[in-house]
Amino acid sequence: MSYIERKCDALGNQIDDRSLQSLISSFLENVGYTKAPDISNELYWAALHRRATSTGIPHPKGSHAYKCLIVGGNYGIACLSRHPLDIQVYVGIYTWIAIVVDDVASRSSDDFVAFHERFSSGTPQPTILLECWAALIRSCYDYWDPLVVNFIVASSLDFHNACVLEASSEMRHLVRTEGGQSFPWYVRRKTGLSDAYAYFTFPKAMYPDVSCFLEAIPDLSAYFCLANDVLSFYKEEKAGDRYNYIHYRASYDGKDTRTVLREIIQQMQDAVRRMRVVVDGRQPYEQGLNDHILGYIGYHILSDRYKLAEIGLVADDACATANGAY
Template sequence: MSIPTSQIIPPSTTEVAEMIRSYVDSLGYERTVVTLDLQLKSEVMAVPTSWSLGVEKNPRYVAVVHNSVGMADWVYRHHPFEIKVFVSLWTWRVFPFSVFSILVDDQAAELRIPLEQFHLRLLTAEPQMDPLLDRLVLLFQQTPRYWDPICASAIVCSFLDFINYTIIQERAEVKSKRDQVQSASWPPYIRAKDGQPDAFAYMVFTRDACPDVSVYLHAIPDISTFINLTNDVLSFYKEELAGDKHNLVHGRAQTSGATPLDELASIKDECLAAIRRVRAMLHGKGKYEEAWQACFPDHSMFHTATDRYRLSEIGLGQDVVEINSNT
């Protein structure tokens, strides 16, 4: 039975902060000065500028370049520069789509129909209804350059799910029942779809550095769990401050009868259990283990070094210094 959101007693920000600090400490967090590569940022911005679509002048898109470059430069720092440009562009595309649900009506209308038609037009090889989406298709086509063909397909499929389930949740008939979680399976299901964790999990293992897919394939589900649920834990503070109840923590609380804080604790424990399983599977696997260790725990750095998550307010910020890798 679903418990109405209005009847769920929210945790205090102090309780949330303590839970998040406990989780980040378990990941080996240290407050340090981190760098952001200006050369990488410049290369990433040069791509949309070259399209002559005016994207580089759109504040909504430009504002997320810093975060996108941070994802590549911090989490995938061991990848070659060319791949970090790709990851930055991939992540940059995610952010504008993910804010779809908070756009004002006229802005949302501009994106809704092109995105609803995206998959069909991709299958029929028709031009997309928005030139930016045509560039996204070109980005899809580049994935086999850096990842095994099957893994590249999984990365693309993950993004297609992300687009589809972002749009589904904005359909009027679905949105009107957003506070009525009828199945305990729904919150984790939709989170696995709209978080595209598989894409970022497969990105850990590039084709040239990690050619044997069989070595890491069974670790992908747990890496995906770690990526997705870490985001849920580390996003929860800002979401509580914003009064946002449409997240995995509150969704699970609606059907379990547990408090949101108890669900946050359970999610934290699930993250740590997934990490232990990945470590066990990749232990002694040489460059495959090294690839995982190079990304872990830097997925949390993406949150602690990015202002949008507001973690500096609870003592988990990182100071970011911009450098130029060419100097």
């Protein structure tokens, strides 16, 4: 057993549901979250399903791929509620395919390892999924400033490679040591696609001046990773998954998970405060940033995937709205 595994076992599960609910609720209040966004736009969902069908990726209703499509679709409408329809659909499909790529990478490693080489040379990818993924990454030049797109492409390729890394024998055989404290955050940033989603906030047609939001990008990128970790924590605890960023950080730092959650929540609150300073008085950049920050919380609260209703963080009507998208 490695150093980190011994520490994980020693620390164990040290936060109960009520404490978790209290910590998350205090975070929501601090950043100004009040209610989940409306995701019932029929025009959007019809366009999303048409785009999904055009990819050729099988996703029969009720299948895992279909459920992933709904999760991706929820992101596009909940997080980018004021964006043009075509951009909402793009982000919804992008999120869907990214989820599927993450799921499939461990089962098709040979195809996935050579993705970057084929992407760089323009060689066709060997599967419908990977060909759609490559085309989707390239097409983001239609919506974002070229400088911004370069970061989105880099983030997308980093994510793909991190999926391959997580499924690799090198990762499975890695003996974690006390000196590897920076490694969990390194992997988390890569797998989180956080730079891509940070830049998705600001398409060029709506936000032409990159200098108005550029300072906020590092904090927005980190926020997406950390907020997901906090809002995913309950479902992962319930599933017995203690090999995530929060548990790794607790183990490396010799702290319990409650303390680490408090620290991460404080990090997020500080990040939100700094981001709001950057865009203060700069419209529409200020509105776009706040929509994404708060919409990201709503996206998690609305999705059955995160099981937050079980700790009292979802109103009944919000659950009905989310489930109705299926």
